[in-house]
Amino acid sequence: MALLQPNTEMPFNITRISHVVLTSRDLDATRYFYESGLGLEVTFHDSERLALRAIEEPGMFSLLFEKVTDDGPGTCRTVGYRMYTDDDLKRAHDWFHERGMAAEFVVRPFQGLTLRITDPVGVPVEFCATMDQHTNRMRQFHAHAGGKLVYLDHIQIATHDIESAYAFYNDLGFRLTEYTATDGTDQVWGVWLKRKNNTQDVVYANGAGPRLHHVAYHTPEIANVVHGADVMASLGLAETMDRAPGRHGIGNAFFIYYRDPDGHRVETFTSHYNVIDVDHEPTRWDLSDLRRSQLWGFPAPRKWFQEAACFDGVPVQPPSLDAPPVTLEDFLEGWSQ
Numbered sequence: 001m002a003l004l005q006p007n008t009e010m011p012f013n014i015t016r017i018s019h020v021v022l023t024s025r026d027l028d029a030t031r032y033f034y035e036s037g038l039g040l041e042v043t044f045h046d047s048e049r050l051a052l053r054a055i056e057e058p059g060m061f062s063l064l065f066e067k068v069t070d071d072g073p074g075t076c077r078t079v080g081y082r083m084y085t086d087d088d089l090k091r092a093h094d095w096f097h098e099r100g101m102a103a104e105f106v107v108r109p110f111q112g113l114t115l116r117i118t119d120p121v122g123v124p125v126e127f128c129a130t131m132d133q134h135t136n137r138m139r140q141f142h143a144h145a146g147g148k149l150v151y152l153d154h155i156q157i158a159t160h161d162i163e164s165a166y167a168f169y170n171d172l173g174f175r176l177t178e179y180t181a182t183d184g185t186d187q188v189w190g191v192w193l194k195r196k197n198n199t200q201d202v203v204y205a206n207g208a209g210p211r212l213h214h215v216a217y218h219t220p221e222i223a224n225v226v227h228g229a230d231v232m233a234s235l236g237l238a239e240t241m242d243r244a245p246g247r248h249g250i251g252n253a254f255f256i257y258y259r260d261p262d263g264h265r266v267e268t269f270t271s272h273y274n275v276i277d278v279d280h281e282p283t284r285w286d287l288s289d290l291r292r293s294q295l296w297g298f299p300a301p302r303k304w305f306q307e308a309a310c311f312d313g314v315p316v317q318p319p320s321l322d323a324p325p326v327t328l329e330d331f332l333e334g335w336s337q
Contacts, residue, residue, distance in 0.1 A: 001162075001163050001166075001186050001187065001188050002186055003176065003179075003186075003282065004166065004167065004170045004176070006170065006173070006174075006175045006176070007170055007171055007172070007173050008173065010172065010173040011091045011092075011095060012083060012084075012088035012089070012091045012092040012095065013083060013084040013085075013088050013173075014081050014082070014083055014088075014127065014172060014173060014174075014195050015081075015082045015083065015084055015195055015196065016081065016082050016195055016196040016201055017079075017080075017081055017082075017152060017153070017154055017155060017195075017196075017201040017202060018059075018062070018080040018081050018082040018128065018131075018152075019059075019061055019062045019063065019064060019079075019080040019131075019152065020062070020063055020064070020076065020078075020079050020080065020152075020155060020212070020215050021064045021065075021066065021076070021077040021078045021079075021080070022063065022064070022065050022066075022074055022075070022076055022077065022262070022264050022309070023065065023066055023067075023068045023074045023075050023076075023077065023262065023312075024050065024065040024066070024067060024068065024074065024261070024262050025067075025068060025069070025070070025071065025074070025261070025262060026261060027045065027047075027049075027050045027065060027067055029261040030050055030065050030260060030261055030262065031045060031050055032235075033237065033240070033258075033260045033261055034052050034063070034260070035052070036145075036146075036235055037146055037231060037232050037235055037237050037240075037258075038146045038147055038149060038217070038228060038232075038258070038266070038268065039144070039145035039146020039147055039148060039149060039228070039231070040052040040053065040054055040063070040146070040149060040217075041053050041054070041055075041136075041137055041143075043060050043061060043134060044060065044061070044110070047067065048066065048067050049064060049065065049066055049067070049109065050064070050065040051063070051064050051065075051110065052064075052065075053136070054149040054150050054151050054152060054217055055136065055137050055138055055144060055148065055149065055150045055151075056136060056138050056150040056151050057136055057150075057151055057152070058133050058134070058135070058136050059110075059131035059132070059133060060110040060131050060132040060133070060134065061110060061131075062151070062152035063152070063215065064109075064110075073262060073263045073309065073310075074260070074262025074263050074264050074309055075309055075310050075311065075312050076211075076212040076264075076309045076310070076311050076312070077124065077311070077312050078116070078124045078125065078126050079123060079124070079125055079126075079155055079157075079202075079212070080125070080126045080127070080128065081125065081126075081127050081195075081201070082127070082128065082129060083115075083127050083128070083129045084129060085129050086112065086113045086129050086130070088129060089105075089113050089114075089115045089127055089128070089129055092115055092127060093105070093115055096117055101117060101118075102117065102118065103115060103116070103117045104116055106126070108126065108128070110131055110132045111128045111130070111131050111132075112128055112129060112130030112131065113128065113129065113130070114126050114127065114128040115127045115128070119165070119168055119169075120161075120164045120165065120167075120168045121157075121159045121160065121161050121164055121165045121168075121204075121209065121210050122209075122210045122311065122314045122315075122317075123157060123159075123210045123311060123314075124311055124312070124314070138150075145231075146227075146228050146231050146232075147217070147219050147224050147225060147227065147228025147229075147231070147268045148219050148220075148221075148224040148227070148228070149217035149218065149219050149224075149228075149268060150217075150218055150219055150220060151217065151218055152215065152216070152217055153198070153200075153201075153216050153217060153218040153269075153272075154200045154201050154202060154203065154215075154216045155201075155202050155203070155212065155213075155214070155215050155216070156202070156203040156204075156205060156212075156213040156214050156216070157202065157203065157204050157205070157209065157210055157211070157212055157213060158205055158206070158207030158208060158209040158210065158211045158212075158213050158308050158319075159204050159205070159206070159207065159209040159210050159319075160206075160207075160208065160209050160210075160317040160318060160319045160320055161317075161320060162188050162189065162190065162191065162204060162205075162206055162320075162321070163188070165191070165204040166188065166191045166193075166204065169191075169193050169202070169204075170193075173195065174193040174194065174195055174201070174202070175193065175194055175195075175275070176191055176192065176193060176282045177192045177193070177194055177199045177200060177275045177280075177282055177283070178192040178199060178200075178250050178251065178282060178283040178284075178285065179191050179192065179282055179283075179284060179285070180205075180250070180284075180285045180286075180287055180292055181284060181285075181286065181287065182286075182287050183286040183287060183288050184286075187321070189205065189206045189287055189321060189323075190203065190204065190205035190206060191203070191204050191205075192250060192251065194275060197274050197275065197276050198272050198273065198274055198275060199250075199251045199252075199272045199273060199275055200251065200272075206319050206320075206321045207305070207308070207319050208316050208317065208318055208319055209308075209316060209317065209319070210311055210314060210316070211308035211309055211310050211311070211316060212264075212308055212309040212310075212311065213265060213308045213309075214257065214264075214265035214266060214267050214308075215264070215265075215266050215267070216266070216267035216268075216269055217266065217267070217268055217269075218269060218270060218272075219268060219269070219270050220270060221270060222254050222270055222271065224268075224270065225245070225254055225255070225256055225268050225269065225270055226245070228256070228268050229241065229245070229256055232258065237258075240258045240259050240260070241256065241257070241258055242257040242258055242259045242265055242301075242303070242304060243255070243256065243257035243300050243301065243304050244256070244297065244298055245297060246294040246295075246296060246297020246298065247271075247294065247295045247296055247297065248292070248293060248294065248295070249285065249289075249291040249292045249293065249294070249295045250283075250285060250292050250293070251272045251273075252271055252272050252273055253267075253269040253270065253271055253272050254269060254270050254271045255267055255268070255269040256268055256269075257304070263307070263309065264309055265304075265307075265308070265309075287323065290326055298328050298331060299325075299326050299327055299328045299330070299331045300325075300327065300328060301327060301328040301329065302327040302328070302329050304327075305325045305327065
């Protein structure tokens, strides 16, 4: 698959990743993990919903949890992006319909006009331009807690069909910043796509899907990522760490991953970079180059590659590409020999 030319002539303006809606079996346990542990701010909590946001976010939430009563693993109900104005939403509605896609306006808590679609690989997506606003904690330094997370930066989604996902979001004006491909070929395994000024708003990576692999919050200093792990440990949450500290080659992020009480994966990270200029070419990583996943640090455990949150009511399909990842278990087995 040849790389696509970015589409700069869209009739509507998607500005960034906005929010994610997840399920929770126990909102109090979820609140403890995210508020006491990771340091997010609770803006709303009743018997049915829990809304959270990070330090710099003025909107009501970037994570919204909805209560469920079943005992299964947590699921994702929708991922959300911002558009610039309500007029953008209306133009997008017409644009999707002209291309034969179902698009409808829906009522969502705390949000203004909201447009709902399903993308070509089965992900439920919503767009809004406005959200209820409250003064954030950016200058309330005494309230900065946990990992001192400042904003929701990106999401990663496993998909069975990379080509369709890449083509669709390229059509929507997303720009490719980095990608992985089979050595010596144009067979793409993962695409890092962005609307704001850094490396990604959404990542689509090859795997059984569609499934939400993780949400990621940015913090401005490496010390905050490490301090966040100390806080989690002091609260008895050390075992929630899903992937130990390291630095990705892709995106250059210094990271730690956790799993919340419902199995949702969240990354806390810092140190990626700006992608703004028209002549900033996408960075290619060969599949055999393991520095793409970690410049240093241990490989991810097998569960990091295999486990992710399903989307409500969306069947999971096997990936069209297949290559076993190098896991922590494989690494340790080889190291001991």
